Amino acid sequence: MLYHLLTPHARESILFNLFNYISFRAAGAAATAILLAFLIGPAVIRRLKALGVGQVVRAEGPATHQGKRGTPTMGGIVILLCTMVPTILWAPLDNRYVLVALVATLWMGIIGFVDDYLKIVQGKSRGLVARHKLVGQVTFGIVLGSYLVWKPLTDVIPSTATTVPFFKYVVVVFAPVAYVAFVTFVLTGTSNAVNLTDGLDGLAIGLSVIAAGTFAVFAYVVGRVDTSQYLLVHYLRGSGELTVFLAALMGAGLGFLWFNAHPAQVFMGDTGSLALGGAFGTVAILLRAEFLLLMVGGVFVAEALSVIIQMSVFKWNRRRRGREYAEQHRVFRMAPLHHHFEKIGWPESKVVMRLYIVGLLCALFALSSLKIR
Numbered sequence: 025m026l027y028h029l030l031t032p033h034a035r036e037s038i039l040f041n042l043f044n045y046i047s048f049r050a051a052g053a054a055a056t057a058i059l060l061a062f063l064i065g066p067a068v069i070r071r072l073k074a075l076g077v078g079q080v081v082r083a084e085g086p087a088t089h090q091g092k093r094g095t096p097t098m099g100g101i102v103i104l105l106c107t108m109v110p111t112i113l114w115a116p117l118d119n120r121y122v123l124v125a126l127v128a129t130l131w132m133g134i135i136g137f138v139d140d141y142l143k144i145v146q147g148k149s150r151g152l153v154a155r156h157k158l159v160g161q162v163t164f165g166i167v168l169g170s171y172l173v174w175k176p177l178t179d180v181i182p183s184t185a186t187t188v189p190f191f192k193y194v195v196v197v198f199a200p201v202a203y204v205a206f207v208t209f210v211l212t213g214t215s216n217a218v219n220l221t222d223g224l225d226g227l228a229i230g231l232s233v234i235a236a237g238t239f240a241v242f243a244y245v246v247g248r249v250d251t252s253q254y255l256l257v258h259y260l261r262g263s264g265e266l267t268v269f270l271a272a273l274m275g276a277g278l279g280f281l282w283f284n285a286h287p288a289q290v291f292m293g294d295t296g297s298l299a300l301g302g303a304f305g306t307v308a309i310l311l312r313a314e315f316l317l318l319m320v321g322g323v324f325v326a327e328a329l330s331v332i333i334q335m336s337v338f339k340w341n342r343r344r345r346g347r348e349y350a351e352q353h354r355v356f357r358m359a360p361l362h363h364h365f366e367k368i369g370w371p372e373s374k375v376v377m378r379l380y381i382v383g384l385l386c387a388l389f390a391l392s393s394l395k396i397r
Contacts, residue, residue, distance in 0.1 A: 025114075028116065030043045047244075049268050050270075050271035054275035054278075057107065057110045057272045058278055060276075061276055061283075065280070065282065065283050069283065077097055097293040098144070099293065100296020102279070103299060104296070112126075119265045121265055128168065128305075128306035133298065135160040135294075136219075138160075140293040165210075168208075168306065169207030170204055177262070178261060180259060181312060183203075184198045187257070187313060189393040190396055192397040214317065215300075218321075219297040221323065224286075225284060225286035227362060229277050229284050231383045234387050235321055236277060238387040239266075243267045243270060246258060270307065316393065323379050323383045330356055330364065337355050365378075
């Protein structure tokens with residue numbers, strides 16, 4: 025909005041010319057998101073408390089988590105508002121990259137909101153909620169994949185192609201139907217991976233801040249002719265504006281972390297975790313960096329894999345040797361992975377900080393792919 029209102033006056037004042045620069049608008053979006061979170065966060069928390077929207081804690085979970093019961097959840101509303109409002113203010117609203125990212129984040133956030141509402145407010149079973157959630161995720165993945173096939177955002181590489189990290193100008197091209205399935209898998213998998221990671225105070229949102237900052241660098245690089253040519257990556261015209269969106273997401277995450285840090289005053293719920301996962305999956309798809317997502321979100325991937333491995337081994341042992349044997353021979357003491365570390369005696373704050381460090385290492389490894397080619 026500010027871009028459209030003020031850039032036409034760039035010749036009249038050097039101050040307005042600043043709005044032509046993505047870096048300036050990205051900084052503005054991040055600052056706006058943080059301040060907005062500080063402004064509306066307390067009001068949202070009070071409202072959630074008044075409505076009695078409290079966290080449900082699993083009985084089989086770590087004993088230290090029982091004290092979290094009743095803590096307001098669905099705080100992802102703060103993340104959604106503090107991402108979308110600054111993006112609308114600071115990014116050009118005629119940029120398709122930005123519009124697709126906003127729609128994806130909002131769509132996944134709505135799915136998460138409905139999920140939270142059914143589980144917490146109406147007390148529906150998790151099985152019913154999971155089916156509804158999966159339908160919503162898959163539907164959007166099919167719509168997004170089909171849109172990108174028939175209305176490509178760039179003609180630099182094929183509409184059904186993705187790039188390969190550490191290789192210059194190497195792409196993998198899918199058949200149209202396979203690409204739609206691939207997009208659906210990436211989007212669904214990423215949103216669920218972030219959702220599974222959201223189990224400790226500040227864990228998912230802190231890792232999301234790291235991921236958003238990392239993807240912001242990639243968006244800025246591939247959105248500029250000079251840097252993309254120098255680093256031997258594909259130039260995607262217009263994709264640089266995703267930097268503004270990702271900066272807003274990073275600012276929203278930092279603002280929310282203020283209230284979500286241990287001991288948490290509020291949890292994001294599926295409203296926030298699905299929105300964040302949807303945002304990262306969509307950005308990776310738009311930047312043709314789906315394989316890079318495995319590195320940037322390394323901790324998210326590990327959390328999701330721990331659940332898959334735990335469930336698969338349990339079902340195999342139960343089928344072959346009975347339930348009692350399966351119960352006694354689990355791969356992890358508890359899944360997702362962060363609960364395993366709690367079960368072996370690590371305090372919650374130590375688990376979170378150490379996974380932050382791993383997340384930063386994953387981000388640095390991903391960033392190295394810009395130069396190692």
